[in-house]
Amino acid sequence: MFRKKEKYTDPILSTYLEEFNFILPKISYLFKKILIRGIWVLFKYKWKKLLFWLCIISVFSFLSYELYTVVQPIIVIKRETTQAKLIAKQTSQIKINSIIDQRIIKYFDAIASTEADERGYQTVNSQSDAWGRYQLLNVARLQLSNMGVTFTKEFFLSHPEFQDIIMYIYLKDNYNQLIQLGLHDKYNGVIINGYYLTNTGLLSLSHAIGPTGVKQFVDSGCDPSLLPYTKLDRRLTIQKFEINF
Numbered sequence: 001m002f003r004k005k006e007k008y009t010d011p012i013l014s015t016y017l018e019e020f021n022f023i024l025p026k027i028s029y030l031f032k033k034i035l036i037r038g039i040w041v042l043f044k045y046k047w048k049k050l051l052f053w054l055c056i057i058s059v060f061s062f063l064s065y066e067l068y069t070v071v072q073p074i075i076v077i078k079r080e081t082t083q084a085k086l087i088a089k090q091t092s093q094i095k096i097n098s099i100i101d102q103r104i105i106k107y108f109d110a111i112a113s114t115e116a117d118e119r120g121y122q123t124v125n126s127q128s129d130a131w132g133r134y135q136l137l138n139v140a141r142l143q144l145s146n147m148g149v150t151f152t153k154e155f156f157l158s159h160p161e162f163q164d165i166i167m168y169i170y171l172k173d174n175y176n177q178l179i180q181l182g183l184h185d186k187y188n189g190v191i192i193n194g195y196y197l198t199n200t201g202l203l204s205l206s207h208a209i210g211p212t213g214v215k216q217f218v219d220s221g222c223d224p225s226l227l228p229y230t231k232l233d234r235r236l237t238i239q240k241f242e243i244n245f
Contacts, residue, residue: 103241108134108167110238111204114231121160131156132163139210140170147173172245175203177211183218193222200241208232 112120115135123132130137131153144150149169156163178184178199187197197218206214209232217226227233 103243104168105164107200107204107238107241107243108164110241111167111207111235114204114234114238121163122157124157133160134163134167134207136163136166136170140207143173144170168245171203171207174206174211175243175245178202178206178214181211181215183211183215187218192218193224195222195236196239197222197236198239200243201236201239203243204235204238205232208235 112133115123115130115133121133123135124130125135128135128137131141136156144166147169149166151162151166156166175184183202184199187202188199190197202214202218205217209217209226213226217223220226224233
């Protein structure tokens with residue numbers, strides 16, 4: 001014969017089921033109220049206007065993106081053209097005879113030997129974010145920017161001749177600062193704390209720690225703790241040059 005439907009005999013389970021059967025209708029009722037309220041609010045606040053403005057915003061966003069895709073290449077071309085003009089302008093400002101020019105080139109080679117690896121002009125230091133053959137740091141780029149010389153990273157790395165010009169402008173400014181700080185010629189040929197100092201050695205050192213950093217180093221009696229990296233020591237050995245900007 002048919003078996004009778006078994007009842008749950010577990011008192012704890014029975015309690016849970018009774019509570020669930022009591023709560024379920026209330027949850028269902030609450031859900032219906034929320035749904036009805038939502039529909040009422042949507043109509044009350046004129047959902048057509050909301051939909052209209054949503055469409056307007058979507059169209060505006062789409063058109064803005066399309067405009068950006070058209071204008072962005074033009075901006076890049078204009079920026080590259082500006083950089084090319086800057087090269088021509090800076091080149092025309094550098095007036096040096098062939099003898100001094102060759103000396104400067106060799107001097108730059110000596111500085112570069114303490115900096116970049118085999119990638120040369122395309123070198124980027126991932127730790128210090130230094131760029132190019134001469135490893136131009138952000139503080140140096142800011143100094144150039146204050147002088148009105150600005151450039152993009154991509155352009156700088158892809159134009160070796162531009163890097164040479166920038167290095168010339170940058171070192172010339174450091175050279176003038178060293179003169180203003182009273183360091184030029186004052187320590188040329190002087191030995192302090194075992195360091196043989198020269199104008200070109202101090203100038204090459206200024207490329208790493210700045211003219212004020214050079215002054216601090218000299219004023220400290222050439223404290224080696226202020227030159228924690230071997231490459232900074234090597235800059236002082238760049239001596240056999242006579243550079244006049």
